[in-house]
Amino acid sequence: MALKASLLGFLIYATMAGWLGALAAYAFGWRAKGRALALFASAAAAAAFGARWVGVGHVPMQSLFEVFLCLALLLGPLSFLWRRWLGKEGECTDALIALAILFPAGFVFSEAPAQLPPALFSPLFIPHVAAYLLAYVILIRSSLAAGAQLLRRADAPEAEPVYRLARLGFPLLTLGLLLGAWWGKLAWGDYWNWDPKELWSLTTWVVFAGYFHLHSLEERGGGRLSAAVALLGGVCILITLLWVNLAGRTFPGLHAYTGP
Amino acid sequence: MIGVRECACNGHDRPVSSHRRKALAFDGGRGVSTFRRLALWVGLWFFAVLAITSVGGALMGAERASGMFGSTPGRLLWVLFATLLLMVLFCKPVSRSPALLALHAAPVLILAGAFLGSAPGHRVADALLHRQKASEGALLIFEGRAENLLVEPDRGVPLGRLPFSVRLDRFTVERYPPGPSDPQGEPPVRSYRSDVTVLLDGRPVQSASIEVNRPLHFGGYHLYQSSYGTLPATYTVLTVVSDSGLSLVYAGFILLGAGVFWWGWGEPILAHLRRRRGNGA
Numbered sequence: 001m002a003l004k005a006s007l008l009g010f011l012i013y014a015t016m017a018g019w020l021g022a023l024a025a026y027a028f029g030w031r032a033k034g035r036a037l038a039l040f041a042s043a044a045a046a047a048a049f050g051a052r053w054v055g056v057g058h059v060p061m062q063s064l065f066e067v068f069l070c071l072a073l074l075l076g077p078l079s080f081l082w083r084r085w086l087g088k089e090g091e092c093t094d095a096l097i098a099l100a101i102l103f104p105a106g107f108v109f110s111e112a113p114a115q116l117p118p119a120l121f122s123p124l125f126i127p128h129v130a131a132y133l134l135a136y137v138i139l140i141r142s143s144l145a146a147g148a149q150l151l152r153r154a155d156a157p158e159a160e161p162v163y164r165l166a167r168l169g170f171p172l173l174t175l176g177l178l179l180g181a182w183w184g185k186l187a188w189g190d191y192w193n194w195d196p197k198e199l200w201s202l203t204t205w206v207v208f209a210g211y212f213h214l215h216s217l218e219e220r221g222g223g224r225l226s227a228a229v230a231l232l233g234g235v236c237i238l239i240t241l242l243w244v245n246l247a248g249r250t251f252p253g254l255h256a257y258t259g260p
Numbered sequence: 261m262i263g264v265r266e267c268a269c270n271g272h273d274r275p276v277s278s279h280r281r282k283a284l285a286f287d288g289g290r291g292v293s294t295f296r297r298l299a300l301w302v303g304l305w306f307f308a309v310l311a312i313t314s315v316g317g318a319l320m321g322a323e324r325a326s327g328m329f330g331s332t333p334g335r336l337l338w339v340l341f342a343t344l345l346l347m348v349l350f351c352k353p354v355s356r357s358p359a360l361l362a363l364h365a366a367p368v369l370i371l372a373g374a375f376l377g378s379a380p381g382h383r384v385a386d387a388l389l390h391r392q393k394a395s396e397g398a399l400l401i402f403e404g405r406a407e408n409l410l411v412e413p414d415r416g417v418p419l420g421r422l423p424f425s426v427r428l429d430r431f432t433v434e435r436y437p438p439g440p441s442d443p444q445g446e447p448p449v450r451s452y453r454s455d456v457t458v459l460l461d462g463r464p465v466q467s468a469s470i471e472v473n474r475p476l477h478f479g480g481y482h483l484y485q486s487s488y489g490t491l492p493a494t495y496t497v498l499t500v501v502s503d504s505g506l507s508l509v510y511a512g513f514i515l516l517g518a519g520v521f522w523w524g525w526g527e528p529i530l531a532h533l534r535r536r537r538g539n540g541a
Contacts, residue, residue, distance in 0.1 A: 171524035199318035210307035
């Protein structure tokens with residue numbers, strides 16, 4: 001745990017303050033004020049991402065620190081996109097997710113930049129990682145909505161947000177997987193290498209594919225079993241995202257480019 | 261399948277086309293028919309098995325995972341999976357939706373392409389087509405020399421000879437400028453490059469630079485920059501991979517990508533637009 005005494009650190013803490021303020025405003029029922037603060041936080045997150053970009057001289061999506069910065073950048077606009085699906089409690093949860101993403105970026109992960117290894121010099125690098133990060137934010141949100149549904153012990157109505165969000169995010173998850181396979185073919189000679197991170201991302205894909213099939217089995221959709229599977233999908237995403245970087249010493253693989 | 265469910269709930273305030281009315285009758289008005297239910301459950305069990313073995317594979321590491329999925333039970337699972345997908349293509353909800361058709365046909369193409377590209381696929385094709393094509397191997401070439409002997413990458417056991425030779429004209433390692441982060445050792449590698457000439461019957465036919473992310477495609481093989489060494493003299497190691505089945509795999513990728521975006525984004529957007537137009541009229 002360490003404070004980051006730099007412009008980047010300041011911008012991260014400003015983003016966190018914005019989301020914290022938004023959370024408080026939502027809790028008091030001041031939705032307009034909360035949204036204004038969320039907008040401020042989104043702008044601060046964009047500034048932090050931009051500052052990092054200028055600082056390291058390449059799109060910052062490489063180390064775990066940069067990945068979390070990017071996740072925080074994406075959450076703001078996405079929160080505005082789906083707020084009509086999730087309602088008032090959804091906005092509260094979005095602020096909590098943002099704080100959970102920003103905490104490790106602000107206090108835990110090292111911001112020391114790493115030099116790109118040869119395999120990362122590819123025009124496919126940014127689309128591959130960007131598709132995955134977008135998919136992860138959307139699907140984690142779906143998964144949390146499923147968790148909330150399970151806590152309420154309720155069968156969701158027809159147009160439930162879990163399904164809508166999962167259907168929005170799943171194409172991006174597939175795109176990330178396909179771009180990764182194509183890139184793997186170009187860089188390593190094979191589109192599939194049975195690498196641990198590949199297998200975890202396959203597991204995630206399969207769990208969400210299973211969710212859709214289960215959802216179409218349920219008479220009116222939104223049953224508890226499919227919600228549990230969506231929740232499991234979120235757990236798989238967390239493991240995939242953190243696996244190589246945190247367990248990389250135990251399970252080395254092709255995706256272990258940089259430390260945490 | 262979304263269309264069916266929307267029909268079942270909103271059928272009263274919207275005109276129902278004739279084939280949709282038939283589908284409702286087929287489903288008995290409940291939305292999910294018995295056969296479809298069975299196919300979905302079988303599919304779900306496949307997903308469960310795939311997810312569990314995939315987690316197991318992630319825990320055991322790439323080499324043993326590859327062995328597990330390439331073992332006889334593993335191959336049996338793939339064949340059953342492809343068969344189920346082929347059957348599903350002819351079932352009602354899937355066969356009526358272009359997006360779902362693409363989504364369920366794509367994995368079959370990918371699995372078929374993967375088989376054609378694998379070592380057993382090459383043995384089958386070699387026997388059927390009376391040819392000799394290696395599925396994978398490595399070329400170790402010293403600077404200034406030409407080589408066509410394909411070896412096994414780890415132990416260097418000879419596998420056979422390629423129908424063409426590759427001459428290494430020059431090998432280059434480019435490094436980052438030395439920085440403060442690595443005071444004692446050499447700075448990290450920025451790129452490796454092998455400048456090569458392909459020789460057919462001793463005559464040069466093509467010159468190319470092979471780098472990480474930039475393989476050379478020649479004579480049914482992709483040649484990748486894989487490793488290098490300097491003892492006893494500068495040499496490069498190129499991984500050689502057959503391109504059999506690759507176009508089928510890529511076709512599957514494109515179909516899967518197009519299908520999943522059409523299903524996940526295209527269909528809901530179209531439904532939304534149709535609903536808005538319906539409300540306006």
